[in-house]
Amino acid sequence: MDEAALERPDSGLASENLDTSQSEQLCAAAAAMSPRLRAVVTALCLQQQAHRNGRKLTDGELDVLQAALEDLADDDAEEDLGRVHGSDELIRAAVTHLVPRRPETASSVADIATSITLDTLEWLEAELPRLGHTVTLKAIRQLGSSNALTWLAESALDMTVTFHLLTTLDEEPVMLAPAQAWHLDEAAAFIGVLGLRTVGALRISAAAVRQQPDLTRSLLRLTIKACGYDSTLISAQLRSLSQENPERTNWSLLYHPSTRAPAPGHAAVLIDDDLLLRALRQGNTWLVTLALALAATAQVPSHLGTRLVTELPTLGPRTRLRTAQFLACRWPDLSLPDDVLVRAGAARARAAALADSLRHRDAHLLLSDPDLLVREQTVRGLTDIPTPELPVLKEALTVPAQQWTCLNCGTVVPAEVKECECGHTRPRVEISE
Numbered sequence: 001m002d003e004a005a006l007e008r009p010d011s012g013l014a015s016e017n018l019d020t021s022q023s024e025q026l027c028a029a030a031a032a033m034s035p036r037l038r039a040v041v042t043a044l045c046l047q048q049q050a051h052r053n054g055r056k057l058t059d060g061e062l063d064v065l066q067a068a069l070e071d072l073a074d075d076d077a078e079e080d081l082g083r084v085h086g087s088d089e090l091i092r093a094a095v096t097h098l099v100p101r102r103p104e105t106a107s108s109v110a111d112i113a114t115s116i117t118l119d120t121l122e123w124l125e126a127e128l129p130r131l132g133h134t135v136t137l138k139a140i141r142q143l144g145s146s147n148a149l150t151w152l153a154e155s156a157l158d159m160t161v162t163f164h165l166l167t168t169l170d171e172e173p174v175m176l177a178p179a180q181a182w183h184l185d186e187a188a189a190f191i192g193v194l195g196l197r198t199v200g201a202l203r204i205s206a207a208a209v210r211q212q213p214d215l216t217r218s219l220l221r222l223t224i225k226a227c228g229y230d231s232t233l234i235s236a237q238l239r240s241l242s243q244e245n246p247e248r249t250n251w252s253l254l255y256h257p258s259t260r261a262p263a264p265g266h267a268a269v270l271i272d273d274d275l276l277l278r279a280l281r282q283g284n285t286w287l288v289t290l291a292l293a294l295a296a297t298a299q300v301p302s303h304l305g306t307r308l309v310t311e312l313p314t315l316g317p318r319t320r321l322r323t324a325q326f327l328a329c330r331w332p333d334l335s336l337p338d339d340v341l342v343r344a345g346a347a348r349a350r351a352a353a354l355a356d357s358l359r360h361r362d363a364h365l366l367l368s369d370p371d372l373l374v375r376e377q378t379v380r381g382l383t384d385i386p387t388p389e390l391p392v393l394k395e396a397l398t399v400p401a402q403q404w405t406c407l408n409c410g411t412v413v414p415a416e417v418k419e420c421e422c423g424h425t426r427p428r429v430e431i432s433e
């Protein structure tokens with residue numbers, strides 16, 4: 001057990017010592033971002049207030065916490081790879097206050113377990129028995145195909161697999177200055193770019209390393225270059241951390257990027273057509289993200305667009321959507337095949353372009369699409385909606401949908417059915433106020 005993880009105070013979202021008016025301001029700010037984030041922040045503010053006043057949460061406050069937990073449990077960890085949006089704080093609040101009084105909510109805790117960090121997964125293993133919630137721990141362990149301890153060990157192994165590859169990306173020996181070896185600023189900033197914070201993201205990256213080591217190395221080297229770093233320095237810093245404790249390297253230290261180092265750049269680095277296609281065909285979410293991020297900033301030849309269009313039908317559902325989004329963003333006039341996943345990706349790019357030019361209301365047709373996935377992707381693209389535009393957009397959503405398409409298995413499901421055969425939940429389409 002990592003002692004530092006236990007001793008480190010909860011940090012971040014809504015867990016600082018806020019007074020009531022600061023809590024209210026935070027809730028208002030979160031509400032402006034998304035209904036989901038508002039639910040999480042409200043729940044955390046309530047639990048923080050109760051904690052400060054030394055009282056238990058009321059039934060009404062537990063309802064808010066439970067709603068936020070269930071809301072997050074519906075989230076698709078692979079779609080939002082590596083994004084940590086209050087899940088750690090929420091799961092800690094839920095385990096402390098909610099699960100003991102409402103044991104049936106333990107299943108929702110297990111459902112968001114891929115969106116938490118390894119630190120919190122370790123915390124669950126240590127904290128539940130300490131709080132005397134052995135029944136809860138047992139309930140969480142019994143959920144899913146493997147028990148939490150096995151999963152914890154697997155996640156630590158996943159982390160080692162990915163970080164070890166990074167230590168060997170460039171084996172040219174470099175003498176690190178003492179400050180470079182101690183602070184590891186560049187390595188920490190680069191790890192931040194890779195989006196490897198959550199247990200789910202670590203699982204996907206380790207799968208990439210195991211199944212496609214050469215492809216992964218090539219994409220990582222290019223990503224380091226695009227960030228403006230030298231791969232010999234990054235690998236040397238990671239090796240130096242590893243040599244401090246080869247048996248149990250504390251890779252989590254790299255999750256706290258320093259404010260000393262300047263933010264990584266976004267230099268245009270040429271990505272080879274074949275490398276991009278290999279990543280897309282392979283379909284690992286992490287590799288696809290890295291490859292498309294490189295292609296988005298690079299000077300890519302226009303024949304690549306035509307080549308990707310012919311490739312679209314052969315790609316997996318999630319990759320097809322992401323590739324269509326890339327194509328529609330890069331070449332808005334390119335004609336794309338008629339396919340729901342392609343339509344959803346293009347809708348996301350189109351919505352983002354409309355938002356950029358303050359033409360949100362022109363997205364109303366996309367929001368009335370017969371398929372809920374297209375509507376959901378449109379909402380994701382439509383950022384910073386001005387309040388006067390909300391009624392038109394909400395009106396568009398009232399048109400009954402016919403179906404939704406699963407991003408995971410590609411199955412088309414009737415609109416009234418909540419889950420597809422692979423167990424994925426129906427897209428949630430909400431426009432925030």
Ligand SMILES: [Zn+2]
Nearest residue numbers: 406409420422
């Ligand atoms: Zn499915």
